[in-house]
Amino acid sequence: MKQSLNTTSLGSINSDGSKKNIHPADVKGRFMFWRRAVSLVLLGIYVGLPWIPVNGFPAVFLDVLHRRFHFFGLAIATQDLWLGFFLLTGLGFSLFYITSLFGRVWCGWTCPYTVFLEHVYRRIERWIDGDAPARRRLDAAPWTAEKIVRRVIKHGLYLLISAVIAHVFMSYFVSIKGLYSMMQASPGEHFLAFGVVVFLTFALYGAFSWFREQFCVIMCPYGRLQSALTDDHSVIIGYDQKRGEPRGKASDPDAGDCIACNRCVQVCPTGIDIRNGLQLECIGCAACIDACDSVMSKLSRPKGLIRYDSYTGLQGGKTRLVRPRTIFYSVLVVLGTIAFGFAVNSVKPVRASAVRMPGGAYFVTGDEVRNQFFVRVINKLNEPAQFRLSLDGDMPEGLQVNGLDEMLDLPAMGEAQKTLVLSVPKAAFSGKIPFKVRVTDVDSEMSVLTSQLELLGPESESTPTKTLNAKDYIQ
């Protein structure tokens, strides 16, 4: 007996635990059209970014080998990776924000998993195996020569596409040039990269040829958070029960607008019946809207029996997009954006650090006290730069500075370590002197300071300069 869909068990898992292959029917409509358009743009961006040069590097190039991360001409060094905190939390929070307003539009329209599955792999399947009934027939058919040929072609194409996607992914980390030279060499020479691409190829193949909606329904944590992220005013995909129920034949005057044609169920890629209300499995793809709209048009009934609307809206109320939750989220988004703006602006093109040279705190030769330091300068820009080094502090008379006199030329993203030797006559040294090293970019006059250093010497505090006078301590 065929079990009808309910909200307590998965439509994509049979009662014996085996996976039910879902074959969504073809659907045409305005949302499908725009989803295809969006997916093409996104696929174009994904494939195109590593090919577009900005400032001599690919538009997005996560150069893990040299620990430099290029985003549209901005080169981020490892030292600036803390910016990633804002990027990741910002992306995560944006997802929350959008979900509170419009439900899971991310899943249905832009998630890479959906884009690859719906607009690449399912297209291939549709092309090789035909429409949904034909695919179901082929699944049930015995292994004839024709079925074998179709299966080999389909899975071959899946593997090919998976390999392409995996290679594009790899090119984000090694650049197209690096990828091409790696592809010319034997796999053993770049075993890690080769292994990653092979793993990704088979992971993508397995995910999109077989695992499919199981990932969204069972593994992806975002869908599980849906109930916490949406409320009665969040716009989701819903069925207008008031208008649709009771279901009945189109000719039945007592029945609602739903004619129980089951089109919305047939087109659903996660195997649910949207008429049971918002469910965990719903990825907000809007296929059921297009399906229902086309049926309603044929019956000359108003569209929108299934539509983007909030729970309140579906009950006949008015959807409020401005509500305490969204106001609070908006404030947080603005604050986060401002913080991110400050953070990005605070990234300096050069980094300077200094440490005392190992060996001794200070050296005494003759009547001179000497301190030795390492000064490390890192040019984070992807163009050569010239730097001027100077001392920043209240330096004593007679200080002899060695090691900072010359200009420091650094190649693009180069770094250098200089030795700084400070000598001061013993007589002029009267206690430790705090100072910093200032590194100035000659072109832009932008400068950075190292952390604080100290000029040390024989401790003069141990010999009090002033005799203790009890009067100083008594008022």
Next chain:
Amino acid sequence: MDNPAPKDQDPNEPQLRDHVYDGIQEYDQKLPNWWLFTWYITMVWFVIAWLAYYQLGYGKNDSEAIEGQLARIEAIRQKDLEGIDDAKLWELSRDPAVVEKGKATFLATCVACHGPDLSAMMAGAKLPGLPLNDQEWKHGGNPLNVLGIVRKGAPDVTKGMTAWEPVLGLDRVIEVVAFVMSHHKEGEPVTLAPDSPLKEENAAPAAAGGS
């Protein structure tokens, strides 16, 4: 089996188990087979990993892996050092490419104490380092003596010549020594400075041999 499902249960819904606690009942649903299969793999993997790693000792723990890598680095360093002797260093000091690289490093790191012309003088002022362009040496004038001092630092730590091998790495240290030796000629006379520790060392074995 003994207790059939409640009569009022919706035939479309999965079966309820008869166990009730605090009024809560569970559905009797099967987990997805792929999920169960993944779980079984973790069990099999646990047995393999437990046997191999904890019982039979295959695989290294983190500290062993780190020590292995450090030993590998040390072996490479030793191998690099094997080919280095006085003749090789003199040869490198005549190789303009090596000397040029050494010069760049020298001008960034050593110049602060030894001066750009190795005289340990800068604009008439004495720099902290020892002059390297004359034939008087404190720690010996053979290229290997110089290499030893640059690598390990001066024996007297109060003087300030630090060990450069941890900072620059062996390759760059050798380049710097090649640059320094390019200011000298093979076979030129070497005199030891009056305060050279080598003088005592040379004297001590002689005294010992005489007794």
